[in-house]
Amino acid sequence: MVASGFDGVERRGLMFVLSSPSGAGKTTLSRMLIAETPALQMSVSATTRPKRPGEVHGKDYFFVDHTRFETMVANGELLEWATVFDNRYGTPRAPVEAALSSGQDVLFDIDWQGTQQLRDRSPKDVVSVFILPPSVSALEQRLHTRAQDSEEIIRGRMRKAGDEMSHFDAYDYIVVNDNIGIAFEAVKSILRAEQLKRERQVGLSDFVLGLRRQLEK
Numbered sequence: 001m002v003a004s005g006f007d008g009v010e011r012r013g014l015m016f017v018l019s020s021p022s023g024a025g026k027t028t029l030s031r032m033l034i035a036e037t038p039a040l041q042m043s044v045s046a047t048t049r050p051k052r053p054g055e056v057h058g059k060d061y062f063f064v065d066h067t068r069f070e071t072m073v074a075n076g077e078l079l080e081w082a083t084v085f086d087n088r089y090g091t092p093r094a095p096v097e098a099a100l101s102s103g104q105d106v107l108f109d110i111d112w113q114g115t116q117q118l119r120d121r122s123p124k125d126v127v128s129v130f131i132l133p134p135s136v137s138a139l140e141q142r143l144h145t146r147a148q149d150s151e152e153i154i155r156g157r158m159r160k161a162g163d164e165m166s167h168f169d170a171y172d173y174i175v176v177n178d179n180i181g182i183a184f185e186a187v188k189s190i191l192r193a194e195q196l197k198r199e200r201q202v203g204l205s206d207f208v209l210g211l212r213r214q215l216e217k
């Protein structure tokens with residue numbers, strides 16, 4: 001997993017995970033991050049949940065039926081999978097492996113169960129961020145203003161929000177999404193700092209050796 005860094009220093013690709021209770025803003029933050037970061041590729045999940053208005057098959061999700069999902073699991077096509085809100089969600093393996101091996105970082109919008117599976121599999125390559133809402137009323141308001149789910153589904157998501165939030169302490173970073181611009185800056189800074197970690201810049205020893213040799217001349 002080697003990405004092109006700068007000044008000839010190669011970099012190991014990372015798996016950048018955003019999780020949150022439904023409505024806290026991870027889809028919004030993911031879209032902003034993808035739009036601004038060319039070397040970051042979104043992992044498009046497969047799901048059995050119905051398509052929301054405006055969602056595009058292959059872009060927001062691969063919308064599949066339960067039979068197809070089970071086939072993907074049986075064939076080892078998924079890197080991780082979980083049941084969330086009575087639907088199945090999973091990360092197709094091939095695009096992630098292709099992206100990482102061609103030097104791209106990959107962004108995941110997945111829940112705590114999926115994050116745990118990725119972390120178990122690749123502990124050094126996963127960077128996880130948990131997004132919290134500033135308040136319960138803001139969370140509810142956002143689920144309503146998104147206006148894509150029925151009252152019953154929104155109530156279900158609010159009921160599950162506490163459960164999802166209880167896993168915050170398994171994450172590397174926590175961002176409270178009150179002002180979207182400030183939250184975006186925070187998420188971007190985390191990504192940038194993690195890209196610059198010494199252990200991810202795999203060509204660093206040779207690079208420094210080269211600098212030292214030039215100084216000795």
Ligand SMILES: Nc1nc2c(ncn2[C@@H]2O[C@H](COP(=O)(O)OP(=O)(O)O)[C@@H](O)[C@H]2O)c(=O)[nH]1
Nearest residue numbers: 022023045081082084089090091109110111114
């Ligand atoms: N484990 C896992 N969770 C996923 C995956 N894709 C989406 N999710 C999570 O499933 C939950 C529901 O997603 P979604 O139906 O899009 O609702 P939203 O969170 O309200 O936008 C969220 O917590 C997502 O992060 C996946 O591939 N694997």
Ligand SMILES: Nc1ncnc2c1ncn2[C@@H]1O[C@H](COP(=O)(O)OP(=O)(O)O)[C@@H](O)[C@H]1O
Nearest residue numbers: 022023024025026027028142146177178179180
């Ligand atoms: N900081 C924020 N302030 C106000 N509204 C927000 C903020 N962040 C996201 N939203 C809105 O809240 C709704 C839910 O956000 P979304 O990104 O879909 O959440 P999630 O993917 O976590 O379920 C959307 O309508 C989005 O535009």
